Amino acid sequence: DQQVKQNSPSLSVQEGRISILNCDYTNSMFDYFLWYKKYPAEGPTFLISISSIKDKNEDGRFTVFLNKSAKHLSLHIVPSQPGDSAVYFCAAPNAGNMLTFGGGTRLMVKP
Amino acid sequence: ETGVTQSPTHLIKTRGQQVTLRCSSQSGHNTVSWYQQALGQGPQFIFQYYREEENGRGNFPPRFSGLQFPNYSSELNVNALELDDSALYLCASSLVAGSSYNEQFFGPGTRLTVL
Numbered sequence: 001d002q003q004v005k006q007n008s009p010s011l012s013v014q015e016g017r018i019s020i021l022n023c024d025y026t027n028s029m030f031d032y033f034l035w036y037k038k039y040p041a042e043g044p045t046f047l048i049s050i051s052s053i054k055d056k057n058e059d060g061r062f063t064v065f066l067n068k069s070a071k072h073l074s075l076h077i078v079p080s081q082p083g084d085s086a087v088y089f090c091a092a093p094n095a096g097n098m099l100t101f102g103g104g105t106r107l108m109v110k111p
Numbered sequence: 112e113t114g115v116t117q118s119p120t121h122l123i124k125t126r127g128q129q130v131t132l133r134c135s136s137q138s139g140h141n142t143v144s145w146y147q148q149a150l151g152q153g154p155q156f157i158f159q160y161y162r163e164e165e166n167g168r169g170n171f172p173p174r175f176s177g178l179q180f181p182n183y184s185s186e187l188n189v190n191a192l193e194l195d196d197s198a199l200y201l202c203a204s205s206l207v208a209g210s211s212y213n214e215q216f217f218g219p220g221t222r223l224t225v226l
Binding site for chain 1: 115142144146153154155166169201212213215216218219
């Protein structure tokens with residue numbers, strides 16, 4: 001039972017364009033969501049989060065949107081840069097701070 | 112401030128063997144969580160330790176066990192290794208365990224290969 005799903009295993013965009021990464025969840029008890037970024041040979045690093053009381057959170061080039069009725073969130077990166085090439089995971093914690101991750105989306109930003 | 116470190120970086124074992132992976136948490140953090148990331152998948156929660164006690168467990172069999180020490184470092188032990196245990200094992204530390212989310216900081220992982 002995958003409670004958090006990322007249906008696109010990979011995404012390729014041109015430098016300067018927008019990258020949109022999507023994530024769906026099934027557990028309506030989730031009230032906080034995070035995006036992590038992972039480079040090869042490194043652990044995941046926190047990128048941006050959103051609480052279920054909001055529908056948007058912005059941090060520089062990164063914006064996360066939450067649609068609770070659709071149980072869907074998305075990460076927008078504008079403009080995309082080659083250094084953004086990485087695997088992106090969405091995740092949600094349970095009450096005990098234990099994270100459930102999606103399967104990840106590999107983003108490739110072409111110069 | 113030292114980040115989360117894990118050892119060893121890589122490890123090769125054969126089926127049926129036992130393995131111990133180690134994690135040093137970030138300074139001041141008292142909670143350690145372990146995750147297994149199989150190839151092409153997202154990390155899956157194994158268990159969490161808070162002040163030396165297991166504080167939660169994912170869907171992993173009892174041959175996956177752990178310890179947390181007084182300095183909050185941690186070990187993950189896997190007995191009777193199976194081929195499917197081949198994965199990247201990630202350790203994450205955070206400041207407290209509780210009802211609100213506290214950011215977890217991940218180590219670089221240990222790549223385990225079971226032959």
